[in-house]
Amino acid sequence: MKSKFISFFKLIFPSSAIEGVVFIFFIICYGILGSYIALNYRVIFDNRIPWDAYFSFDNRSIVMTGGSFERHPLSYYFFNWVRELALLISGGKMDATFRLALAWFSNIIISLSILQVFKYLKNVIKLPPAINLLIVAFYSIFSTNIILSFTPENFTYTLFLLTLFQHYSAIKLKKEEKISTMALALAGISVGGLTVTNIVKVFIPVLFEKNLFRSWKKFGNAVFRTLFTLACFVFFYLNRIDFKYQNIAERTEKQYEKFSNVTSTPTWDMISSYFFGGNILFSNFIVRDRHNMNGFEYKGLVMDVYSSWIPYVFISILLILVLWGYFRNFSTQLVQIIMISFFVDIIIHCVMRFGLHTSYIYGAHFIFAYPLLLGWLYYSYRSFPKMLSFLTAILGVLFIYLAVNNFIRMTEFFHFINQYYQ
Template identity: 55%
Template structure:
């Protein structure tokens, strides 16, 4: 409860300030990309494109209607504030799930769990999503919950239930269709599943049932016009996977790996709505321009890789690794949305603190190494806090100039 309240106050103050004073969170004239390529208006009004977010319209209809009820049916600062505070509560709850995993699954000492949580809580993804009404905001919560639940079941050598599989598929896959795969990854690691035909049959039945429920709800939204989904998917892939001017390695390093953790410099572009009746400024992240951020992200990746090697026999670690590698495949290899991959952190960023937790676990009997890692992480936490706070003040200046 204290952790939840701490993050609600921390993120909530930022969310309140932005929603109360600036129109960036929701402006009916801004269709997309107002800041960092988030499509707030589209998500709030329609749930986003059905080809990527198949069931999110049902979800966001409820949130929008509630916010309008509170604001007296006006799209004003009260409306923005309700949307932003929903995001604050959701990201704070997601952070609680991370703490529960560190505390209950890995069973780290409290001071280590709190340090990892502080480090994670300062990530770009958490800061941005804590005031942004987006599918990624809720995806991060649902993935964190399901990951904790499935880890608990595997640790206790129990099966994942029918209900959890169905709800996971609908809520996680419904918000972003590719994430449905992550609901099924833990089945690969249930105890002796490949040596027992009954267990295999039950797992297949759970997955098949959840897929049937998901597909039925999805087709219902499409009015059973599946060809439209295929056409839209092809359009979206062509649009979001084209190579950009930035070198591929730097897009992967600065935006996919780094952009979800550490803010970089910003770049401002001129945008307009479809009929060119409203012109506005949009803010994007540039690649890193100094050596320090590159070194910082390299340290994070080294610690994660070190964790995997030290825990290569651990099923729960491999669930995290496969989950993360799936996003590497989608964004870095297939290059879907790679040029703005810093917005996709809600799909995988929870893996970072958990792998760091397993790294500490692997050295639980070696006090000196544990102390060295703890000291390094403490320094990194201070650096990420200073860097991201400074960049947020620059973000405020952008809002003050263009979105007052």
């Protein structure tokens, strides 16, 4: 038991000097950003503003209630702990200290999720440190990571849990070991509990366990682990709503109708600017008038589609690199797991159109696929120095453009909160 606890601790936290440096670096960078916003502005948490203060995140609503049960069935319990701990730190007041605590919880979690990506590149793909650092640095300035580093939201913790399980399952499969029943159940309850559709991703690695479809015993064991996980999840879900299961279908249908019938923007532009683009490269911002349904009016910031051809080229090149990495390693099971997980979100948002007009906020469900597939692309050319130099040059140019664009957009974000949230 002690050895398992130590292994779990080493899996989550830094277990080497370079991992420690990576973690501390991002803790400091994101910490400075989040601390400044929390201490000087009320945008992270304002008891009068339940949702949509910036980029359609539901900060106050999530912190106080965990969000709607049909999409986030168990987050109510989780955010009770988060809120009470933040209140303990702030002495029971929802003031700047309360906001600072919330921001630092997000900072730590996002830094740990980036560490998981670094560990995957280092321990699973086994890339050289310099390439690992370049990919992680590029990934760290994705718009989703920047915003979630100070945002108390389901997505913040979902990103960490998904990257953690991606790393853990890759290690188990590489060792030709099965994912244990308790690990699968814990992942299903935590990942699915924060966002219900993500529970599907927990079962994907099970399909790639060695000789699963060649042995009835192994197949039966996998079925048992899957059913046990689903049973645990369903029990906790139904307990959350007092076993009034008829409410699930009704509320889910209303949510689907609400978030899937937007026709003001062409579908192709929502897919490119929001789903593939907005969670990486900030787009233009629009200020909207909002109200909390109780007479309080406030301003909200949302993303628009790209107004220049350059961002479309950036996203296209990045997608080409990602798909290149996928097809170069098509026969690699770990790569298939990443892409199938990504494909689940493509189906939900791009095909079924759920939340497509705000899909830039769902980036936490899949953006980790980009650095991992870039890592596999580098791996496939590990014996070709010229190709490695070519890839590094391309990634370097993308990195510079991403950094400049997102820095400029963040100055616009600060202008917004300076004007409306001091």
